[in-house]
Amino acid sequence: MTSFKRENPPPTPLSYRAAGVDIDAGDRLVENIKPYAKRTMRPEVLAGIGGFGALFEISKKYRQPVLVSGTDGVGTKLKLAFQAGRHDSVGIDLVAMSVNDILVQGAEPLFFLDYFACGRLDxxxxxxxxxxxAAGCEQAGCALIGGETAEMPGMYPEGEYDLAGFAVGVVEKDNIITGLDIREGDAVLGLASSGAHSNGYSLIRKIIEKNGIDLSTDFNGKALVDVIMAPTRIYVKPVLELMRQLPVKGLAHITGGGLVENIPRVLPDGVTAVLKKETWDMPPLFRWLRQQGNVDEKEMYRVFNCGIGMALIVGPDLADRAMRLLQSAGETVWRIGTIRTRAAKEAQTIIE
Structure with missing residues (x-):
């Protein structure tokens, strides 16, 4: 009698797709985004999307060009984006956080790169x-020159992703804004924010969660989610145009740390900025957050921009002209304070 030995079946062949990475999906994404990136191109771009590296030629118009770089993310605002299914505006936030940062040193943003990481690529x-x-880059006048899409199975929950952005700009060496010439009597101007921008969202989410708030709730005629997810305002074009016409002594992008901690970053040691809170209205969103979360007023000014997304410091004789120029560019602007000599151990931002 012949016996037959049962053999183990051959193992199933493994592939990168079986491991959770879909190369074809990545290729489709590259093709999808090419038209959007193309709209952001500048004459200095020497290579397009898809290469190993992007090439950018510095314009000959600069005598002593200095490159200024910045990097940032969107923070936990992404959690609300996942919850609400709002994935378009967070891209604008990503660009805004970096280009507004390099703008404060007087730099014109030249190009931008993004990093998109996920567990499974949708x-x-x-x-x-x-x-x-790409829309944010168009607003800032910079080229979306490249990026990286990383599909990493097991690293992120299903449906979630992370973002990082990188901006490079240029400024003429003798036009770098350092804040060193800020003096007593200079005027502090505030440019209106479009909302909470991309800061304070851990507290916002806590307030929403603690109070069981429905994001579809009506808020002054809009859905609450639209107000909370409003993209960060990009100030690049109007502020660059302002700087072409008159000297700006200091700029502060009001991000994490709010008005209290960001304005001192551009002030010399011997002065302080005294802001008058009655000079601008705290927008309804911030008043609502304060009430819903029972947040102390001082904490509000340390966490949120409270309606001021960018602060400018100019000579007192130029304040009215600067305001008119910014208003003609579509910005809402207030004269929110004054620079004065700093007393010993005094804070560098005082809100009265």
Whole structure:
């Protein structure tokens, strides 16, 4: 009698797709985003999307060009984006956080790169995100010159992703804004924010969670989610135009740390900025957050921009002209304070 030995079946062949990485999806994403990136191109760009590196030629118009770089993310605002299915506007936020940062040193943003990381690549979602990034680049006048999409199975929960952005700008060496010439009597101007921008969202989410608030709730005629997810305002073009016409002594992008901690970053040691809170109205969103979260007023000014997304410091004789120029560019602007000599151990931002 012949016996037959049962053999183990051959193992199933493994592939990168079986391991959770879809190369074809990545290729589709690159093709999807090319039209959006193309709209952001500048004459200095020497290579397009898809290469190993992007090439950018510095314009000959600069005598002593200095490169200024910045990097940032969107923070936990992404958690609300996942919850609400809002993936287009966070791309604008990503660009705004970096280009507004390099703007404060007088730099014109030249190009931008993004990093998109996820557990499993959803091409439609990623396309919306990069579409928003391209829209932000158009607002800032910089080229979306490249980026990286990282699909890493097991690293992120299903449906979630992370974002990082990188901006490079240029400024003439003798036009770098240092804040060193800020003096007593100089005027502090405030440019209106579009909302909470991309800061304080851990507290915002806590307030929403603690109070069981529905994001579809009506808020002054809009859905609350639209107000909370409003993209960060990009100040690049109007402020660059202002600087072409008159000297700006200092700029502060009001991000994490609010008005209290960001304005001192551009002030010399011997002065302080005294802000008058009655000179601008705290927008309804911030009043609502304060009431819903029972947040102390001082904490509000340390966490949120409270309606001021960018602060400018100019000579007192130029304040009215600067305001008119900014208003003609579509900005809402207030004269919110004055620079004065700093007393011993006094804070560098005082809100009265």
């Amino acid at each position: 091409v439609d979602t990623a396309t919306l995100v990069v579409k928003g990034i």
